Amino acid sequence: MIRTALALAAALSLGAGLAHAADGAKIFQLQCKTCHQAKSTPMGPSLAGVAGRKIAGLTDFTYSAGLKAKAGTWTDANLDAFLAGPAKFAAGTKMPASVAAAADRTAVVAYLKTLK
Numbered sequence: 001m002i003r004t005a006l007a008l009a010a011a012l013s014l015g016a017g018l019a020h021a022a023d024g025a026k027i028f029q030l031q032c033k034t035c036h037q038a039k040s041t042p043m044g045p046s047l048a049g050v051a052g053r054k055i056a057g058l059t060d061f062t063y064s065a066g067l068k069a070k071a072g073t074w075t076d077a078n079l080d081a082f083l084a085g086p087a088k089f090a091a092g093t094k095m096p097a098s099v100a101a102a103a104d105r106t107a108v109v110a111y112l113k114t115l116k
């Protein structure tokens with residue numbers, strides 16, 4: 001019992017960053033996966049390796065003119081802003097989904113960084 005509790009406490013403190021990404025994974029399954037698969041589909045671009053990638057940078061997906069017009073790369077701040085309000089970030093974007101809670105966005109961004 002005690003050993004289990006100690007092991008759990010150790011795992012929790014070590015894995016704080018991972019737990020975060022795990023929360024993000026759950027949100028992703030529920031709110032993103034219908035459109036974002038491992039490979040790009042007509043529903044949405046692949047998000048594998050999206051962190052650090054050029055915004056609207058894949059050649060196997062037809063992005064909106066609005067997102068294509070954005071310069072720069074998917075930094076944490078850009079991902080957070082896009083998920084907070086896609087159309088505010090890039091007028092005319094085809095991405096309809098937003099994540100209202102800041103903590104949920106942080107978790108989803110942590111998860112996106114694990115997608116290679």
Ligand code: HEC
Nearest residue numbers: 031032035043044045055056057063064067093094095097
């Ligand atoms: C209804 C379908 C749909 C859902 C649900 C959806 N997306 Fe998207 N997403 C898109 C489309 C379509 C685009 C391309 C947008 C454009 O071209 O303007 C996109 C683009 C993106 C991009 C930019 C990719 C790139 O290559 O530049 C990110 C990041 C992203 N989505 C994250 C998410 C996350 C995280 C979620 C869940 C919270 C989510 N999306 C839910 C359809 C969706």
